[in-house]
Amino acid sequence: MPHIKLPEGLQGIRGPMAFRPQTAKPLNELAEALLHAPNSLPQADRELIATYVSSLNDCYFCQTVHGSIAAACMNDDQGIVRQVKLDFTRADISKKLKALLVIAGKVQKDGKLVTAEDIAAAREHGATDVEIHDAVLIAAAFCMFNRYVDGLDTWQPKDEELYRERGKKTAREGYVTMSREYLPVD
Amino acid sequence: MPHIKLPEGLQGIRGPMAFRPQTAKPLNELAEALLHAPNSLPQADRELIATYVSSLNDCYFCQTVHGSIAAACMNDDQGIVRQVKLDFTRADISKKLKALLVIAGKVQKDGKLVTAEDIAAAREHGATDVEIHDAVLIAAAFCMFNRYVDGLDTWQPKDEELYRERGKKTAREGYVTMSREYLPVD
Numbered sequence: 001m002p003h004i005k006l007p008e009g010l011q012g013i014r015g016p017m018a019f020r021p022q023t024a025k026p027l028n029e030l031a032e033a034l035l036h037a038p039n040s041l042p043q044a045d046r047e048l049i050a051t052y053v054s055s056l057n058d059c060y061f062c063q064t065v066h067g068s069i070a071a072a073c074m075n076d077d078q079g080i081v082r083q084v085k086l087d088f089t090r091a092d093i094s095k096k097l098k099a100l101l102v103i104a105g106k107v108q109k110d111g112k113l114v115t116a117e118d119i120a121a122a123r124e125h126g127a128t129d130v131e132i133h134d135a136v137l138i139a140a141a142f143c144m145f146n147r148y149v150d151g152l153d154t155w156q157p158k159d160e161e162l163y164r165e166r167g168k169k170t171a172r173e174g175y176v177t178m179s180r181e182y183l184p185v186d
Numbered sequence: 187m188p189h190i191k192l193p194e195g196l197q198g199i200r201g202p203m204a205f206r207p208q209t210a211k212p213l214n215e216l217a218e219a220l221l222h223a224p225n226s227l228p229q230a231d232r233e234l235i236a237t238y239v240s241s242l243n244d245c246y247f248c249q250t251v252h253g254s255i256a257a258a259c260m261n262d263d264q265g266i267v268r269q270v271k272l273d274f275t276r277a278d279i280s281k282k283l284k285a286l287l288v289i290a291g292k293v294q295k296d297g298k299l300v301t302a303e304d305i306a307a308a309r310e311h312g313a314t315d316v317e318i319h320d321a322v323l324i325a326a327a328f329c330m331f332n333r334y335v336d337g338l339d340t341w342q343p344k345d346e347e348l349y350r351e352r353g354k355k356t357a358r359e360g361y362v363t364m365s366r367e368y369l370p371v372d
Contacts, residue, residue, distance in 0.1 A: 042367045137206075140329075
């Protein structure tokens with residue numbers, strides 16, 4: 001049971017977002033800018049960074065939601081998502097994404113662990129400054145989202161199928177549009 | 187030197203914010219909603235939660251900025267800020283804030299560590315559901331801001347005086363107004 005009285009029937013982060021629309025608005029706009037807005041970094045790659053960091057933080061809701069969205073961006077390939085969580089160095093993903101996942105994994109622990117060598121490795125595989133910035137901020141942002149979802153003990157039903165269809169819709173429509181289901185429209 | 191090429195002369199988070207206005211906008215709006223907007227939780231208390239979590243994450247820039255803002259909200263009392271970072275249980279702050287700092291300290295490690303007893307203790311000292319929600323989200327958000335600032339190795343000049351005057355201005359004017367110095371106005 002959630003630690004505070006949240007609107008019923010809303011999974012994970014949607015409960016506290018509906019409870020507190022004042023903070024939900026910038027949170028959804030941040031997710032939209034990082035994960036769904038046009039970007040030279042593919043949408044699947046950005047969602048895989050979010051999924052990987054959420055798995056390191058052991059947040060069931062976030063890793064399942066964003067894993068579903070990542071899969072939806074890759075012809076529903078759940079295998080790549082599983083492999084990224086298990087050992088991304090052996091996953092069928094680009095060398096650039098692997099280098100960004102190294103950075104993201106360090107940010108998840110402590111931003112100060114990121115070295116000039118980690119950045120140089122990402123650049124060698126073609127990462128731009130904006131892509132490096134976004135990888136760092138996605139990793140940092142999921143250290144927030146994961147703690148928000150778990151710190152309030154939100155409702156996280158353990159049925160992956162529930163997350164699949166929703167993942168496809170979020171991959172298409174993005175975070176701000178999806179939030180209209182439970183947030184008052186401006 | 188920052189890991190990516192950031193606009194020069196901007197300390198801490200302002201560098202990457204000026205570099206990437208698309209994400210700076212929701213980040214400043216989130217800080218505004220949590221720390222500066224009207225709230226039953228005093229502004230000083232909210233800034234102390236931000237300062238405490240930033241000190242646990244060992245982020246020099248964030249703990250110094252938000253410590254300065256917190257002090258500015260308490261007649262420039264730097265002593266309380268120092269004591270909260272050192273051992274908040276002995277600080278001259280309310281029992282409610284102490285109970286919220288216990289929750290914030292757990293969220294900083296892992297949201298799943300927060301117990302029903304921690305929440306009950308906060309309620310016993312008068313915390314409302316919105317105040318508990320906001321304490322959890324402030325703690326979670328600073329796990330993001332700290333990692334963003336340190337993960338890009340931003341410029342963090344080690345001179346507390348630099349942060350004092352700015353802290354007073356931010357305490358008065360808030361985050362969105364202050365961001366107009368380095369962000370394009372909509």
